[in-house]
Amino acid sequence: MSDYQKLAELLFPNITKTPKDYEAIYPQRKLPEGARVSRFAPSPTGYLHFGGLYAATAAKLNCVATKGTFLLRIEDTDKKREVEDGVSAIVEGLNYFGITPDEGVMGYDKESGSYGPYTQSKRVEIYQTFAKNLVAQGLAYPCFCSAGELDEIRTAQENEDIKGYYGSYAKCRDLSIDEIKANIEAGKTWTLRLKSPGSVDKKIIFDDMIKGKIEMPENVIDVVLLKTDGVPTYHFAHAVDDHLMHTTHVIRGDEWIASVPLHIQLFKVLGFKPVKYAHIAPIMKEDEGGKRKLSKRKDPEAAVSYYIEQGFPKESVSEYIFTILNSNFEDWRRANKDAELSAFPFNLKKMSVSGALFDMVKLCDVSKNVISTMKAEKVFELSYEWAKSYCPHLAALYEQDKGRATAILNIDRENKKPRKDIAKWSDIPDYISYMYDETFTPCYELNGNATPQLAVDVLEKYIDIVNLDDDKDTWFARMKDMCEPLGCTANVKEFKQNPEGYRGHVGDVSTIIRVALTGRTNTPDLYSITALLGESTVRARLNAALKYYKEEI
Numbered sequence: 443m444s445d446y447q448k449l450a451e452l453l454f455p456n457i458t459k460t461p462k463d464y465e466a467i468y469p470q471r472k473l474p475e476g477a478r479v480s481r482f483a484p485s486p487t488g489y490l491h492f493g494g495l496y497a498a499t500a501a502k503l504n505c506v507a508t509k510g511t512f513l514l515r516i517e518d519t520d521k522k523r524e525v526e527d528g529v530s531a532i533v534e535g536l537n538y539f540g541i542t543p544d545e546g547v548m549g550y551d552k553e554s555g556s557y558g559p560y561t562q563s564k565r566v567e568i569y570q571t572f573a574k575n576l577v578a579q580g581l582a583y584p585c586f587c588s589a590g591e592l593d594e595i596r597t598a599q600e601n602e603d604i605k606g607y608y609g610s611y612a613k614c615r616d617l618s619i620d621e622i623k624a625n626i627e628a629g630k631t632w633t634l635r636l637k638s639p640g641s642v643d644k645k646i647i648f649d650d651m652i653k654g655k656i657e658m659p660e661n662v663i664d665v666v667l668l669k670t671d672g673v674p675t676y677h678f679a680h681a682v683d684d685h686l687m688h689t690t691h692v693i694r695g696d697e698w699i700a701s702v703p704l705h706i707q708l709f710k711v712l713g714f715k716p717v718k719y720a721h722i723a724p725i726m727k728e729d730e731g732g733k734r735k736l737s738k739r740k741d742p743e744a745a746v747s748y749y750i751e752q753g754f755p756k757e758s759v760s761e762y763i764f765t766i767l768n769s770n771f772e773d774w775r776r777a778n779k780d781a782e783l784s785a786f787p788f789n790l791k792k793m794s795v796s797g798a799l800f801d802m803v804k805l806c807d808v809s810k811n812v813i814s815t816m817k818a819e820k821v822f823e824l825s826y827e828w829a830k831s832y833c834p835h836l837a838a839l840y841e842q843d844k845g846r847a848t849a850i851l852n853i854d855r856e857n858k859k860p861r862k863d864i865a866k867w868s869d870i871p872d873y874i875s876y877m878y879d880e881t882f883t884p885c886y887e888l889n890g891n892a893t894p895q896l897a898v899d900v901l902e903k904y905i906d907i908v909n910l911d912d913d914k915d916t917w918f919a920r921m922k923d924m925c926e927p928l929g930c931t932a933n934v935k936e937f938k939q940n941p942e943g944y945r946g947h948v949g950d951v952s953t954i955i956r957v958a959l960t961g962r963t964n965t966p967d968l969y970s971i972t973a974l975l976g977e978s979t980v981r982a983r984l985n986a987a988l989k990y991y992k993e994e995i
């Protein structure tokens with residue numbers, strides 16, 4: 443037995459398996475040629491950032507197109523970042539937007555798949571097995587330096603280019619087995635460090651699938667692989683997990699780019715085939731003239747839960763994410779209006795290098811479009827589901843008469859040019875407020891040529907003739923017929939040619955009625971609104987408005 447092997451036994455007496463055993467437990471996946479395996483690997487912080495959903499969508503699409511596997515791994519080795527059940531919000535957020543993993547963590551304490559466990563804290567024995575093997579080959583060593591000693595190194599390196607535990611600073615690199623034994627017997631705690639084979643004057647070049655070719659100095663730092671409690675650092679866990687889970691593409695935030703030389707070195711030292719990397723720039727936001735990262739601290743819309751609470755349909759958010767995922771998506775969408783999103787040929791290489799820009803106005807426009815193409819029943823069902831959790835008051839209005847609610851949502855829908863008023867379900871209470879007496883707030887402000895005097899004349903006449911049994915043409919004909927006796931014209935062109943000759947035109951007449959019935963100057967189809975308000979409400983509102991204008995003049 444070599445000294446290194448003895449050291450490995452000394453440090454890891456309880457580890458009996460070998461890397462080979464794990465290679466056998468996690469064999470090559472049986473996937474079609476060219477299939478990609480990718481993962482989303484968040485820490486269980488109980489918070490899913492919009493950028494996380496964006497990255498997870500890219501990772502999933504990368505797999506779907508090649509009939510590969512997308513997995514969700516929970517990286518909980520940093521106890522400082524962990525919160526109690528920090529997993530559910532992440533899983534639910536992903537599921538809500540259809541980014542369901544094929545395997546991995548499926549919920550709080552729930553996993554599925556043959557390459558697990560998928561929660562790093564449950565894999566400690568695996569990491570230690572690979573660590574032990576590195577020690578046995580002389581590629582890793584225990585470090586007994588105290589926090590104080592490490593601080594001294596930091597201070598000494600203040601003005602140096604390379605910072606960290608390396609070269610002459612790496613005091614524990616060459617301890618003899620007897621020294622190590624003595625330290626352990628003295629009860630000293632240790633971390634396990636990589637014996638980095640890197641050299642200061644060498645560079646590595648790697649091809650990032652989003653950022654292109656990147657050249658960086660080789661890693662020379664003897665980084666910590668296992669902390670004093672035996673739990674791995676992110677770097678070591680990443681290499682072991684992505685190898686054993688047969689990840690082909692690591693798609694992650696570009697804050698990890700600086701660690702790539704270390705990661706490539708780890709893969710080499712461990713004897714693993716390297717993975718392909720794709721580093722995603724953070725989602726940006728326009729702020730006070732400049733751009734900055736979409737921030738968990740400053741921006742409510744950074745949280746995926748925000749979209750759920752506001753009632754953005756998942757279809758809208760997904761559609762929007764596609765517009766910022768790949769620059770050619772909108773052209774594709776114009777050419778493939780009704781196609782499923784899954785038909786879009788997503789390409790990692792077409793992702794933004796500098797950071798996609800988040801734009802709430804654009805999201806709302808996309809969402810209005812998406813919602814405008816939905817059938818009224820769907821709008822009703824989805825918004826009712828949302829309302830039950832987030833807007834009980836809307837749910838209660840709906841429950842008065844679900845058929846009427848659906849009919850209200852159907853006004854100006856399911857036609858060639860549907861209106862685009864609703865961006866999210868939380869817009870609905872205001873959008874339909876005038877359809878319910880409980881939420882109708884009269885506002886008698888007029889516009890155009892409508893004056894309180896004209897309003898009095900129009901309303902007096904309309905109250906006489908309004909008939910809720912009219913069909914649309916008859917209703918409109920009545921409106922037009924009212925014009926002439928009131929000194930208005932049914933013909934807007936005529937009015938424009940001779941504005942002095944008339945008190946107003948048919949548009950002004952209908953505005954007066956619209957304002958009386960809805961409190962607004964702009965609404966969807968007034969005929970449908972009138973029909974759905976019903977006889978008694980229509981009469982009551984017309985009379986109330988008439989009374990108001992009479993007092994005005």
Ligand code: GLU
Nearest residue numbers: 483484485517680693694
């Ligand atoms: N757990 C890491 C993080 O939350 C994931 C990085 C990776 O995807 O490899 O940033």
